[in-house]
Amino acid sequence: xxxxxxxxxxxxxxxxxxxxxxxxxxxxxxxxxxxxxxxxxxxxxxxxxxxxxxxxxxxxxxxxxxxxxxxxxxxxxxxxxxxxxxxxxxxxxxxxxxxxxxxxxxxxxxxxxxxxxxxxxxxxxxxxxxxxxxxxxxxxxxxxxxxxxxxxxxxxxxxxxxxxxxxxxxxxxxxxxxxxxxxxxxxxxxxxxxxxxxxxxxxxxxxxxxxxxxxxxxxxxxxxxxxxx
Numbered sequence: 117x118x119x120x121x122x123x124x125x126x127x128x129x130x131x132x133x134x135x136x137x138x139x140x141x142x143x144x145x146x147x148x149x150x151x152x153x154x155x156x157x158x159x160x161x162x163x164x165x166x167x168x169x170x171x172x173x174x175x176x177x178x179x180x181x182x183x184x185x186x187x188x189x190x191x192x193x194x195x196x197x198x199x200x201x202x203x204x205x206x207x208x209x210x211x212x213x214x215x216x217x218x219x220x221x222x223x224x225x226x227x228x229x230x231x232x233x234x235x236x237x238x239x240x241x242x243x244x245x246x247x248x249x250x251x252x253x254x255x256x257x258x259x260x261x262x263x264x265x266x267x268x269x270x271x272x273x274x275x276x277x278x279x280x281x282x283x284x285x286x287x288x289x290x291x292x293x294x295x296x297x298x299x300x301x302x303x304x305x306x307x308x309x310x311x312x313x314x315x316x317x318x319x320x321x322x323x324x325x326x327x328x329x330x331x332x333x334x335x336x337x338x339x340x341x342x343x344x345x
Contacts, residue, residue, distance in 0.1 A: 132170050134160040139181040144234035148178055148244040175246055182239055182247070183254070185225060185232045190258050192221040197261060208269040212320040216312075218262050218282075219289050219319065223312050226293025227303065233293040240290065270324060276337040277327055285319045 138159035142151045153174050157167040171177040196217035200209055226233040243251060259282065266278050292315065327334065 128166075128170070131160075131162050131166055134162060135167055135170060135177065136181050136184055139177050140185075140229075140235055141231045143178060143181060144231050144238060147238055147242065148174075153177075175244075178244065179247065179250055182235065182250070185229060186236065187254060189221040189225050190254060193218055194258055194261055196220065197265060201265070209265060211266065211269050211324050212316055214262060214265050214269060215285070215316045215320045215323065219285070219315065220312060222289060223293060223315065224308070226289075227308055230294065233290065237290045237294055240286075266323065273323075273327070274331065278323070280337050281323050284322065288319065289315065 135156065138156050139151075142156060142159055151174070153167050154164055156174075156177070157164045160167070167177070171180065197214065200213050200217055222233075222236075239247060239251070263275065263278055263282060266273075266282070267275055270278060
């Protein structure tokens with residue numbers, strides 16, 4: 117970010133960790149404009165000067181809070197896809213395997229960190245203006261890799277429809293993950309894996325289904341504009 121202070125993450129890691137955890141909770145609950153630096157400092161139990169020292173600005177803190185968990189989960193999605201493609205030795209992957217690679221990391225993250233998924237949903241559905249470029253930079257290449265994989269596996273489905281259905285898939289995942297934190301049950305890996313498999317089957321079925329509108333009657337689905345520099 118040109119002209120913005122960068123977070124000083126080499127300083128007091130305990131303080132920065134508390135600030136990031138507090139920001140994750142508060143930004144997810146109140147959105148960007150509903151949270152001030154003083155509120156963040158009080159939630160993290162640090163003084164206001166420490167919050168400003170470590171991150172420089174509320175905008176920088178928001179971006180760092182978002183990327184702290186989003187970037188590793190996004191990288192893990194792509195890593196799982198590449199591993200599956202290597203094992204397939206050039207053959208198109210089954211759609212359910214592609215979907216599993218796409219949603220497993222964020223699904224598990226949603227179980228472990230429900231506060232982050234609330235923040236993630238806000239950031240994807242109603243991002244503050246400064247986040248558009250960050251989202252495009254982090255998300256677009258990753259999603260593109262999955263769309264390419266799905267095109268190979270679904271040659272009879274138009275690419276623009278695959279892109280649209282991929283967005284539907286991520287929306288379903290986000291909404292479900294946000295609700296998972298409210299379910300009153302102890303963490304059970306077998307139960308969680310069962311839920312994941314059901315979601316994979318549900319999403320894969322939608323991706324593979326015939327178009328609801330015949331191609332001759334369906335106008336092209338417009339691409340979303342790239343964020344302005």
